[in-house]
Amino acid sequence: MADLKTDVRYIKGIGEQRAKALGKLGIHTLRDLISWFPRRYEDRTETRRVADLVPGEPACVAAMVAAPPTVSHIRKGLDLVKVRAVDETGALDVTFFNQSWLKNSLQAGETYIFYGRAEGSLLRRRMANPVVEPEGRREATGRIVPVYPLTAGVSQMILSRSIRQGLDACGDILPDILPDQVRREHQLCRVGYAYENIHFPAGGQALELARRRLAFEELFLFTLGLRRLRRLRQRRETVKVEPFRPVDMGPFYRALSFTLTEAQGRCVEEALGDMASGRPMNRLCQGDVGSGKTMVAAACVYFSVKNGRQAALMAPTEILARQHYEGLAPLMEPLGVRCALLTGSHTAKEKKALAAGLAAGEIDFVVGTHALITGGVEYRRLGLVVTDEQHRFGVGQRAALAGKGENPHTLVMSATPIPRTLALILYGDLDVSVIDQLPPGRRPVQTSFVDSRYHPRIYQFLRKLVGEGRQAYIVCPQVSESEEGGDDRKAVTEYAAKLQKEVFPDLRVAYVHGKMKPKEKDAVMAAFAARETDILVSTTVIEVGVDVPNAAVMVVENAERFGLSQLHQLRGRVGRGEWQSYCVLVSDNQNEETRRRLKVMVKTADGFKIAEEDLRLRGPGDFFGQRQHGLPGLRVADIGCDAQLLREAQAAADALLERDPELESCPAAAERMAELFTEAELTFS
Numbered sequence: 001m002a003d004l005k006t007d008v009r010y011i012k013g014i015g016e017q018r019a020k021a022l023g024k025l026g027i028h029t030l031r032d033l034i035s036w037f038p039r040r041y042e043d044r045t046e047t048r049r050v051a052d053l054v055p056g057e058p059a060c061v062a063a064m065v066a067a068p069p070t071v072s073h074i075r076k077g078l079d080l081v082k083v084r085a086v087d088e089t090g091a092l093d094v095t096f097f098n099q100s101w102l103k104n105s106l107q108a109g110e111t112y113i114f115y116g117r118a119e120g121s122l123l124r125r126r127m128a129n130p131v132v133e134p135e136g137r138r139e140a141t142g143r144i145v146p147v148y149p150l151t152a153g154v155s156q157m158i159l160s161r162s163i164r165q166g167l168d169a170c171g172d173i174l175p176d177i178l179p180d181q182v183r184r185e186h187q188l189c190r191v192g193y194a195y196e197n198i199h200f201p202a203g204g205q206a207l208e209l210a211r212r213r214l215a216f217e218e219l220f221l222f223t224l225g226l227r228r229l230r231r232l233r234q235r236r237e238t239v240k241v242e243p244f245r246p247v248d249m250g251p252f253y254r255a256l257s258f259t260l261t262e263a264q265g266r267c268v269e270e271a272l273g274d275m276a277s278g279r280p281m282n283r284l285c286q287g288d289v290g291s292g293k294t295m296v297a298a299a300c301v302y303f304s305v306k307n308g309r310q311a312a313l314m315a316p317t318e319i320l321a322r323q324h325y326e327g328l329a330p331l332m333e334p335l336g337v338r339c340a341l342l343t344g345s346h347t348a349k350e351k352k353a354l355a356a357g358l359a360a361g362e363i364d365f366v367v368g369t370h371a372l373i374t375g376g377v378e379y380r381r382l383g384l385v386v387t388d389e390q391h392r393f394g395v396g397q398r399a400a401l402a403g404k405g406e407n408p409h410t411l412v413m414s415a416t417p418i419p420r421t422l423a424l425i426l427y428g429d430l431d432v433s434v435i436d437q438l439p440p441g442r443r444p445v446q447t448s449f450v451d452s453r454y455h456p457r458i459y460q461f462l463r464k465l466v467g468e469g470r471q472a473y474i475v476c477p478q479v480s481e482s483e484e485g486g487d488d489r490k491a492v493t494e495y496a497a498k499l500q501k502e503v504f505p506d507l508r509v510a511y512v513h514g515k516m517k518p519k520e521k522d523a524v525m526a527a528f529a530a531r532e533t534d535i536l537v538s539t540t541v542i543e544v545g546v547d548v549p550n551a552a553v554m555v556v557e558n559a560e561r562f563g564l565s566q567l568h569q570l571r572g573r574v575g576r577g578e579w580q581s582y583c584v585l586v587s588d589n590q591n592e593e594t595r596r597r598l599k600v601m602v603k604t605a606d607g608f609k610i611a612e613e614d615l616r617l618r619g620p621g622d623f624f625g626q627r628q629h630g631l632p633g634l635r636v637a638d639i640g641c642d643a644q645l646l647r648e649a650q651a652a653a654d655a656l657l658e659r660d661p662e663l664e665s666c667p668a669a670a671e672r673m674a675e676l677f678t679e680a681e682l683t684f685s
Contacts, residue, residue: 003030003173004029004030004031004170004173004174004175005029005030005031006029006030006169007019007028007029008022008027008028008029008030008032008033008162008166011030011033011162011165011166011169012165012168012169013161013162013165014162014165018158018162021151021153021154021158022154022159022162024151024152024153024154025149025150025151025154030166030169030170033162033163033166034163034166034167034170034195034199035635036148036149036159036163037148037198037199037214037635037636038146038147038148038198038199039147039148039149040146040147041144041145041146041147041201041207042058042115042144042145042147043144043204044060044115044131044140044141044142044143044144044145045142045143045144046059046060047060047061047062047113047141047142048060048061049061049087049088049089049090050063050085050086050087050089050090050091050092050125051089051090052089053092053118053125054118055118055119055120055121055590056117056118056119056589056590056591057117057118057591058115058116058117058118059115059116059118060113060114060115060141060142061085061087061092061113061114061115061118061127062087062111062112062113062135063085063086063087063092063111063112063114064085064086064087064109064110064111064112065083065084065085065106065107065108065109065110065111065112066084066085066086066091066108067083067084067108068103068108069081069082069083069102069103069106070082070083070103071100071103077098078097078098079097079098079099079100080095080096080097081095081096081099081100081102081103082094082095082096083096083102083106085112085114090125091124091125092114092118092125092126092127093120093124093125093126093127094114094126094127094128094130094132095126095127095128095129096128096129097128097129099129102132106132110134110135111134111135112132112133112134112135113132113133113134113135113138113141113142114127114130114131114132115130115131115132115140115141116128116129116130116131143201144201144203144204144207146160146198146199146200146201148160160199163199164199164200167195167196167199167200170192170195172192174191174192174195175191175668175672176190176191176668177191177217177220177221177666177668177669177672178191178216178217178220178669179656179665179666179669182220182652182656185652186216186648186652188212188213188216189209189210189212189213190213191213191217193206193209193210193213194209194210194213194214194217195210195214196210197209197210198210198211198214198636211636212645214636214637215636215637215642215645216637216645216648216649218635218636218637219637219642219645219646219649219650220649220652220653220669221669221672221673221676222637222649222676223649223650223653223654224653224656224657224663224669224673225673225676227653227654227657228673240278240279241278241279241280241406241407242278243275243276243277243278244272244275244276244303244304244307244309244383245276245307246276247302247303247306247307249272249299249302249303251335252298252299252302252335255331255334255335256295256331258439260292260295261291261292261435261437261438261439261440262437263287263291263434263435263436263437264291264292264295264296264435264437266433267285267287267296267433267434267435268296268299268300270283270431270433271283271285271296271299271300271411271433272299272300272303274409274431275300275303275304275307275384275409280407280408280409280410281409281410281411281431282409282410282430282431283410283411283412283430283431283432283433284412284413284414284430284431284432284433285297285411285412285413285414285433285435286413286414286432286433286434286435287413287414287415287434287435287436288415288435288436288438288572288606288607288608289415289568289569289571289572289607290438290439290442290572290575290576291435291436291437291438291439292435292439293388293413293415293435294324294327294328294388294413296411296413296433296435297313297386297388297411297413298328298331298332300384300386300409300411301313301328301332301337301365301384301386302332302335302337304383304384304409305332305336305337305364305365307383308381308383309381309382309383309384309408310358310361310363310364310365310366310379310380310381310382310383310384310405311364311365311366311382311383311384311385311386312365312366312367312368312372312379312382312384312385312386312404313328313365313366313367313368313386313387313388314368314369314370314372314373314385314386314387314388315367315368315369315387315388316369316388317369317518317521317522318343318344318345318369318522319522319525319526319529320388321341321343321367321368321369322341322343323547324367324388325339325341325367328365328367329341329367332365337364337365338362338363338364338365339363339364339365339366339367340354340357340358340363340365340366340367341366341367341368342354342366342367342368342369342371342372342377343368343369343371344369344370344371346371351371351376351377352376354366354377355376355377355378358377358378358379358380359378359379359380360380361380361381372404373404377404378404379404379405381405382404382405382406382408383405383408383409384408384409384410384411385404385405385408385409385410385411386410386411386412386413387410387411387412387413388413412430415569415572434608436608442575443575443580443581444575444605445554445571445574445575445581445582445583445605446580446581446582446583447571447582447583447584447585447601447602447605448582448583448584448585448602449559449585449587449595449598449599449601449602450584450585450586451586451587451588452586452588454584454586455586458555458584458586459503459504461553461582461584462504462535462553462555463504463507465552465553465582466507466534466535469550470550470551470552470553470579471528471531471533471534471535471536471548471550471551471552472534472535472536472551472552472553472554472555473535473536473538473542473551473553473554473555473570473573473574474495474499474535474536474537474538474555474556474557475537475538475539475540475542475554475555475556475557475570476489476490476491476492476495476537476538476539476557476558477489477490477539477557477558477561477562478490478491478492478539479491479492479493479513479514479515479539480492480493480494489558489561490557490558492511492512492513492537492538492539493511493513495537495557496509496510496511496537499535499537504534504535507534507535508532508533508534508535509533509534509535509536509537510524510527510528510533510535510536510537511524511536511537511538512524512525512536512537512538512539512541512542513538513539513541514539514540514541521541524536525542528548528551529547529548531550540562540566540569540570542570542573547576548573548576549576549577549578550577551573551574551576551577551581552574552575552577552579552580552581552582553574553581553582553583553584554570554571554573554574554581554582554583554584555583555584555586556570556583556584556585556586557586558586558587559585559586559587559598560587560589560591560594560598563614564597564600564601564610564611564613564614565607565610565611565614567585567598567601568601568607568610568611570583571583571601571605583601585598585601585602597613597614600613656669
């Protein structure tokens with residue numbers, strides 16, 4: 001019988017080649033494999049008539065092939081198979097891309113089940129690339145089908161078969177992490193039943209029982225880990241540090257060309273109060289795009305330096321670090337704060353000189369990237385650590401920078417507006433400050449929601465703005481057309497080539513995406529910031545990035561593919577200069593809930609309202625989509641929908657910790673928590 005840590009290549013039926021493909025998804029062990037949960041499910045249990053198909057909604061339809069299929073060779077690499085299928089209520093035109101073998105498989109006069117998204121009018125229904133099988137077989141239809149996240153070389157069928165083989169290999173070795181008492185009290189199914197039915201649900205009720213059990217387990221472990229973090233933090237708070245003495249902040253405030261908002265002032269007071277308290281500050285400063293978090297950090301830097309301590313600000317990219325340095329150094333240096341920039345692109349000689357300056361205390365404030373935490377960099381008296389766009393850093397990286405000093409104060413900043421209740425769950429080891437105001441005088445970005453028929457007008461508008469000297473972003477949901485996702489999604493590389501060749505041959509079009517090397521990405525963004533590019537086509541890699549005040553329009557293609565909070569972040573890339581700015585959301589999706597969600601963006605610019613709405617409509621995918629501040633993401637649980645389950649899991653975890661603080665009675669839970677919360681995470685605080 002296999003162990004959960006067994007390499008997937010040794011699982012019967014998988015082998016070297018498939019294991020290599022699965023490795024691209026981060027699936028290396030048997031546990032990784034069976035824990036690769038579906039991102040969604042397709043209910044293929046109900047079969048509709050052609051006349052009952054709703055445009056934009058996926059459905060199964062039983063229809064007879066009316067005539068032999070035809071094959072058309074469109075261009076190199078693209079063949080189309082077309083077939084007309086009928087039932088007693090109407091006709092369905094079906095198109096398959098690059099599946100020419102279907103010409104001989106689909107027989108005229110035979111009935112098949114087609115599953116796909118219906119389009120077209122009441123008189124003429126269409127389907128593109130549906131799943132198809134003979135009516136009598138019903139293997140891919142007639143049941144609830146899981147849909148998994150994929151990568152190149154791994155199809156849904158390959159992944160599903162691999163998971164089946166993985167579950168078969170598990171036998172009865174799956175440890176039940178939940179104590180029997182907890183499982184009985186909360187009416188939760190056993191772990192084997194849960195894993196079987198999360199992947200291969202016997203029906204809707206079985207799927208819900210499985211999902212509830214695994215969601216509870218995630219929230220239970222998450223709570224145990226957060227409680228441990230909090231306990232470690234409380235221990236840290238018993239460590240006495242020399243309180244920062246009062247400082248006249250007048251010179252700093254007078255050096256500003258504006259007055260801080262009331263919210264900024266409140267956040268500065270909270271942070272300075274922490275630093276004067278005699279305990280290490282550990283605070284999150286959370287604020288909308290453009291709310292002025294950097295000035296809160298600057299006030300903390302001034303306060304720290306005037307107390308004889310050094311300060312360091314770490315940004316996730318070199319461009320962002322340089323932007324911070326160029327914005328803060330002219331403010332801080334006239335106030336007697338000696339500033340420096342340290343990034344990976346400095347020469348060895350420059351890095352050595354900067355490291356010597358920091359070690360000697362000749363530099364008061366350093367801005368940089370991960371270069372700040374390299375082994376050769378030491379500080380004379382580091383008193384404050386600031387991390388910007390903190391969700392790009394793990395706890396271990398924060399800890400590494402904090403470890404350069406003796407219990408330095410820590411301020412982390414996030415531009416992702418998160419509902420306060422969710423923030424308290426996410427950032428259990430941090431105090432939370434919220435900047436819920438924008439500086440006066442900022443023009444709101446005018447936001448529109450249109451369909452693809454407006455493309456000619458959008459292009460005309462872009463040309464007009466570029467002619468006035470402005471720049472534009474165009475965001476697409478995927479990098480290239482070869483990715484899984486469908487024929488309707490705009491892809492960065494192909495779309496940028498089309499725009500340059502066919503639409504804007506006289507303008508400068510560039511593209512950037514996350515699969516490019518960091519230096520390539522930085523070079524493209526730097527060129528855009530330097531106005532050497534007119535239109536930048538991108539994935540969401542620009543969601544957090546360089547500040548380009550001259551960019552005045554943001555076009556988001558296939559906007560339905562993005563969460564509201566993500567769209568709000570993207571919109572925040574424009575409206576940063578003196579000109580009126582615009583955001584255009586493009587989507588042909590006809591689903592009412594989707595359209596209602598996108599219209600929220602048109603109605604409000606309040607990031608916190610948008611975040612609350614996103615949480616209500618979509619759940620916390622946008623907030624847990626990455627390893628926020630180093631904590632494990634939730635794969636099954638949904639904070640927005642599982643609020644009651646969260647309360648139950650928290651109560652169960654707290655009760656367990658009260659009677660068994662070291663989890664001696666639950667070794668499986670203790671072991672799993674230790675795996676999820678890395679050593680760096682559990683020792684940081």
